[in-house]
Amino acid sequence: MAKKNYRADNTYLIEGNSGDNPKLMGRALSDGRDSLYLEFYFGKVEVTSKNGKTYQKNERQNEPLGLYLWQAPRTPMERQQNKETLEIAKRIRFERGQELLERAEGYRLKKDKDVNILAWMSAYYESYTKADKREIKRACVAFNDFLIATSEYKNFAKALKPQQLTKGMVIDFSEYLQKRYSGEGAHTVFARFKKMTKAAVEAGVIMKNPCEGVVIKIDSNTLKKDVLSMEEMRRLITTHYEGENPEIRRAFIFCLYCGLRWCDVKDLTFANVDYSNRLLRFEQAKTKGHSSASGVVIPLNDGLLDLIGKGERDALIFPLPSHTMCLKALRHWTKRAGIDKHIT
Template identity: 70%
Template sequence: MALKKDIRSDNTYIISQDTTDNPKLGAKILSDGRESLFLDYYFGYRMEYSEKLGRDVAKKDRKREYLSLYLWQAPRTPLERQQNKEMLEIAKRIRFERGQQMLESAEGYRLKKNDDINFLDWFWSYYEAYTKADKRHIKRAYTVFVDFLKATPEYSKYAKRIKPSQLSKDMMLAFTDYLKSRFKGEGAHTLYARFKKVIKNAVEQDILRKNPCIGIIIKIDANKLTKDVLSIDEMQQLIATHYIGENPDIRRAFIFCLYCGLRWCDVKDLTYSNVDFANKLLRFEQAKTKGHSSASNVAIPLNDGLLNLIGEGNRNDLIFPLPSHTMCLKALRHWVSRAGIDKHITWHCARHSFAVNILNNGANIKTVASLLGHSGLKHTEKYTRAVDSLKQDAINSLPELNI
């Protein structure tokens, strides 16, 4: 893709070649190597009082809308060039749609809307441009939606190409049923929440005329712990299990999470600078709540066993140099299976296990909330319910009493 860039003083340039385009498609050059696409609207002239001249003067009425779509400034690989091509095509279609809206408003007519966008291609482009911490969940939502299309006879014909107008409320109902049947616990709710996030953006970008997810929800009991937890005995059973080819960093990191309650996204970024060896404390800021929670910063006391698990290194070195989340999960599942534990254990189960086990051993709920980095007790209460359930199961496991 070769665009002749007439870069202006504000680091922007106009992509639209037709002088009659309104709005015009342009891009702003960013310092991170990307270009942010925007639309410039022209609404004619408006009169505005000038204090300097002491009279009304005519000024051009303009507006700029950033599309949250990005190009690589200097694409180096075939993939980056393909991404630029797809993003530019999406932006041009949005520009066309906005232009039709202006014509409809001003002239009372509308050209036929081009509905040739492949929603799956647009979805993937959205994922590629996404920069927030839950990016892997966006990718997972895409993969699961494609799996749903393939697995559902009624919609299998759309598994490779589906127009935005073909996303219906009936399809969304079927999709939520598929999620609930396939995923245990909060998995279905989490993936559907990310899918709705994508759909909402598609509506905002005029890729979709209306939101087909409105009124369709996946309910969860926020105060119910739905994931499996490891008991203290099972933790010891897992720690005692080794196998050929195990990754020692994955092993150390998961054991650390079992004893400290960290999320995967936090443990993977820990460096030795986070450890106060003199005072035996781990200090870090939670990635999930960074910037929008008073409890984002967490301090966890460390005992000698945990310090030995951490080891020593340079301040900027990662304590646990981990592979991808997918690789960590595969290794964890193999490890759990080799240990003979018949539970569906994900990385986040370590956090849940930590909370349940220390509550079961007498810790109060405020202490647990503080260690987990919860800003209140609402999210911690589900662990007290899990402990109550464990106690009831323990009582029920005794032989029946016949008097």
């Protein structure tokens, strides 16, 4: 969760932008917990003061959720409790926001044949809080691209009603994905699409999941990522080029020796480093919250400690650009080193 910016009344914003209604808020309690509530905005009302002057006042209303967070979680269990509680609270905020739209604009998100599935998917992505959010976005984009590229469904590219999302359309989409992506890409995108349709059924948006019985299998003969030899690693480390990103270089070399994924190395802070015992401690992003073995401890030698350096506890060890930018830089780097392998 982002850093808490407390107001004078010990409340703070957890989720919501300036135009969002309601906003998810927290209030610090004296027992070491934060109480969660929703803050609704109902516009401005004219108020007359005691001295007879009139002025505009924001009309707000709070809804306590009966949910609480640990202010300073000390154990993995408390951190997991915070994560699960936040997911519930954010889902409630999303549902209350849709109820407001329904009353104010006659817009029905649930149980209405006029709902736009594409708009619902976009709203689902915006409220999604899990680690694979980027893949959910990827599935939304791929489905929109499929509608635009397919003459039979082109008219649905802006608005798609629940009854128009048929099993036949899903089968065509699965075939489109298998032509568009190589390796495990089609399977990964379709898995996130199925996740959205399952959520739509649970939310009452569609009556039956059109993805049932539709499967994209992973080709066991698919080319896997290549592995660098020790000689290639040495060649890469000694290769420099004009305009190289030193942070990408430093992070990738660190990953070579520690076996870290990009999703793990990008979030490392100096607080993860135990300098006295020469250890790196962190939780793997891929299994965090789903496995008791998500915690990782890596011994650090002098070379790795030099790569890490020192900084403020909350500062990132490797301030990296986006995943896409890192891959582009890596492809350029390996090419300059004369390495013709698929390295990520």
